[in-house]
Amino acid sequence: MNGRSSKARRVRVPSLLGDLPAPDGRVAGREADSGRRRFLFVVPPLTGHVNPTVAVASELSRRGHRVAWAGHTPTLEGLLKPGSKIYPAEDEAFAAHVEQARRHWTTLRGPAALKFLWDGFIIPLGHAMMPGVQTAIERFRPDVVVCDQQTLAGPVAARLHDLPWATSATTSAEFTRPLAGMPLVEEWVRDQIGEFQLDHGIEDLLDLRFSDHLVLVFSTAALIGDTSIFPDHFAFVGPVLGRPPGNDFPWEWLDEDRPSVLVSLGTLNGPAGERFFQVAAEAVKDMDVQAVFVTPPGTLPDPPPNLLVRGHVPQLELLERMSAVITHGGHNTVVEALANGLPLVVAPIRDDQPVIARQVVASGAGLTVRFARVRAEELREALHRVLTEEAFRSAADRVRRSFAEAGGAGQAADRLEKLT
């Protein structure tokens, strides 16, 4: 495992008297004294987990550093800027397996989804990515490995190569200890992480969800709650908006003088998702709002006139024109809405979404409703309240200001530079 390159790239114990110039005048152990560093991002084949790394990487590039990704090449090609360096770390056979697993995953909820997330996704993905991530490290020779919280191959390969590594936490759910009330389940998750390290020859076990060098969290205390309990290497940098440029949108459809609401559930939610959109259409049809529903047009064949159905939208630009957002609670959509000071109605489906929904409610910036059994009047009342009660908007604005002050991609890049 711990091959030739690990010796070459071993992080040196800093000299007490500072770095002595090497014979050729270069500072020892660094790529000349240009200050240029190399950052490798290790990511899962999940859009929402890749997008924030794009924003952080482009800030690092702007500062003259080199960046590359290790992951599933076709997924990454659709999300990264053209010409980005990609090291393949997931072969097509495994990618097909992941695709199938994802379809199964979307039929699961609650604890069954949690079990499958680890057993059926995170652990097998980690094993499958190990060889590719090892090769990426040997070829790209990064100074720092930035690891998505769900790709265990990143931290393990970085540790095997004695490289500093950072966690990229694209959802903040883990920072509220959602399983604290179920200690045996929490322990089961840690056991999965422990066994993965043992399988790859690491015996000094760490919780790989939280780097001991740097943990980048794309949110702040205004949404998460108390963050003062975390050590200094946990950096709450706020959202970094890394969505690729969006599609066309009929901007003339939006009337500036009417409240507008975006309704988006992410992807792949099957019949339950279709029902939600139908109920939401029923909820908004008699309200004085314009609603943009992000769903394949076939879902709602005959929408009321105040409702626009689009398969895809330029979400970041569109949010600037919205008054509120109805969402399943995907972390990126929630923080993007709040970065615009928009109150939310959250209908969590699975995974971290119920946790994020609780954060939204606790911050005062929105309400939560049921997903599978939501009723039109339930949704109408929640939407009416977030649109008309000032408290929601001012709480959302409080979160917006806290995000703006957190520094985003610039702060993330500062913290990453300090690791080298």
Add this chain to the structure above:
Amino acid sequence: MTRVLDEVVAMLVEVVGEDFLLDLEVGPDTTFNDDLALESIEFVALAEKLQLRYGPAIDFAAFIADMDLDQILAMSVGDLVAHIESRLSPAAV
């Protein structure tokens, strides 16, 4: 059927909504996850109803705190009813 079972079933019907249970007879073997797919908001609503009816001795959070993942996955209405009955003093039942 015990009285507690009747009461818990009634609470669940109220939380979930009768019209969503047309194909399902809720009984001791009904599971919270597979059969009812209870959502987090619904769990909270149920926990509130339990406390209101049976007092602080019935704490839903404490009930699941000792369970492992497979037990949580398999948790049934009957398990909850047995927990409630074991916590209530004989006089109260």
